[in-house]
Amino acid sequence: MIGIKNLTGGYGNKPVIQNVNFSLEKGEFFGLLGPNGSGKTTLFKLITGALPAAGGEITVDGKPLSGFSKLEKARMIAVLTQEAHVSFDFTVEEIVSLGRYAFQKGLFKSLSRQDRKVIDDVMELTGVTKYRDTQFRLISGGEKQRVLLAKALAQEPKIMLLDEPTNHLDVKHSFHMLDLLKEWQREYGLTVFAILHDLNVAALYADRVALLHEGSFLKTGGVDILRDESLLRQVYEVDVKSQPHPYVPKPQLLMTPEEKADPQKDHFSRSYRVRQNEGLIHIEFNDPLRTISNGVTGEGIQWLNHFCNFHVNKNYDGGDPVDDMTNWMANQGIPPEKAAGMMTAVKLEDMVLLEKEYEGIRLLAMVTAGVGNAVDITSEELDSEIGKIGTINIMVFLDSHFTDGALVNACLSATEAKTKALQDLNIKDPYTGTIATGTSTDSLLIGTTQKVERTPYAGSGTVAGKAIGTAVYDAVTGAVRKYEKRQRRS
Structure with missing residues (x-):
């Protein structure tokens, strides 16, 4: 559904992303992984168009992304970034309503009955209905993130581009958000491209992942590539241990701190009591x-x-x-x-x-x-x-x-x-x-x-x-x- 070919770009004359190639299939959850400074956010901005590419091509269903009008893009692609800044003092409902703009008709772009139903449904799904009339600036960072997810879902997109979507969210709401995205992926064929900083979350929710290292993909594949401890050490430069999740057939990662042997440790016979x-x-x-x-x-x-x-x-x-x-x-x-x-x-x-x-x-x-x-x-x-x-x-x-x-x-x-x-x-x-x-x-x-x-x-x-x-x-x-x-x- 999405094709990325020889994508290159960055800031100034020095490209951060260099000749990246990959594709996303319809209905796939693709996780982009890598340490800070590896180029994840730069790649995300290139794909969303927030940053012009120095080279390469992005296609959707075989058609260059640049060939779609802004209205066509809005009906097809939703973007959720880490930032939760809104210039104007909108209420939560007004923020979510912006997700229906591309579907509104007529000179004055009024909300239809269907628009209002979609807005109500996604607010209920994301748990923000109770903030309907609250000014966006007055809610917490995690609540803002859920409101912006509701806005993105209100677009009824075919493609969701997410930059660390669980940023600001606690454990409960992080899993609620990801479960919701997986449900939309299964029921509506939603294609998800997400930057994820938590390797364990990526292993549980992504279908495929890519490890970005110094602006290039070091390896791409199913989440089982996260079982490769030597690969993870190369990318993250820490000692990583992979183990199976006890209930689902997915790997989970443990970071191991550097420990020095204690020369004063107890002799074995003095280390226990009966x-x-x-x-x-x-x-x-x-x-x-x-x-x-x-x-x-x-x-x-x-x-x-x-x-x-x-x-x-x-x-x-x-x-x-x-x-x-x-x-x-x-x-x-x-x-x-x-x-x-x-x-x-x-x-x-x-x-x-x-x-x-x-x-x-x-x-x-x-x-x-x-x-x-x-x-x-x-x-x-x-x-x-x-x-x-x-x-x-x-x-x-x-x-x-x-x-x-x-x-x-x-x-x-x-x-x-x-x-x-x-x-x-x-x-x-x-x-x-x-x-x-x-x-x-x-x-x-x-x-x-x-x-x-x-x-x-x-x-x-x-x-x-x-x-x-x-x-x-x-x-x-x-x-x-x-x-x-x-x-x-x-």
Whole structure:
């Protein structure tokens, strides 16, 4: 729909934009990205005609933009800039009404019934109806931005050109504006070209993006190009980490500050405290650890300080375990937002707490174990009536720096070690009589200090994997033997 060919221009004799080429398809949301000084606003002014081009061509549907009359452009293209300056003291409704000027007929350009309906509709959509009779100069910057969006929508454009459209808007209204633009894009085939300074917003809303670097496009493509961390470092000159959004298949970016190692950091054995009673094992670290877990709370990959293993009655109904555990933590003075939690019906005094060093890797392992509901996961038979005390809860903390992949490796290493311990202990699935691989309610957590040299691997063939495996094997073996000894006494 829009074609840009060899576009060049700037201020004075030195062009800021140099031979830029790209095209926008009908109904596409195109995001222009780049740091300050890269030429984004200059390119925007060239496309809107606010700045004359020194060379190149801009076409709409194959026709040069210069060949359209001002009235034709107004019926086709709406422009929303960062500036919210209005020379005259208009009311909000009068500002929005200006968007209908190109559609008004007759010598005196009066508003028709249809014009008034469009004005009312877009004011309602943008949430500015309540300011209808308020003078534009008296409303806030964010409210002005929404009024100008309403004016642009009142044009019923085919093309929307936006220069940082969420400027002055809070989070709520930023997302409301972008959701509205996406709705118009889908329902009316609106083509959107937007300068966006927030990479995460661009990743969520744009269909394609371009990275502008020193007046030229460094790369253009789908938002997945924002997964290229080296490319982003080149453009923005900061350390950028890309990660997937948890709910939509889009990347999200994290800026990483430069940090220097602290020579006074705690020795690993002095970096944590353990508190234990009949109802709780609480391990607290001075600094947050990078964790991966399937616990009741703190699940997934997190940064956490507090690690809890609560004792529950074997008849605990588990109606809302997350809410229950959050309340238990709060009652113990433990901040739930900084904590991971597990639960077990086994006696906490039978815990095994093992601190060791393996080939230079210091670690701490905590295990509580019951095997009354041990299962063989390879068996197709399922016992839905198992109600005996069980659960193997494993926490492993390492003075290591793991990538996310290494955290997953660590889970595999710990699980393999647990299964080997059960095999050597001859623990069987009481329903099938075959060797058990775990229990039906096992929980696992791996935590790392992230304060030493980074490693991408922690599988069974690595030093880190062996450290985890040997510690988990010994701790599970010891905890199961304590459980069996108690069972024999009862």
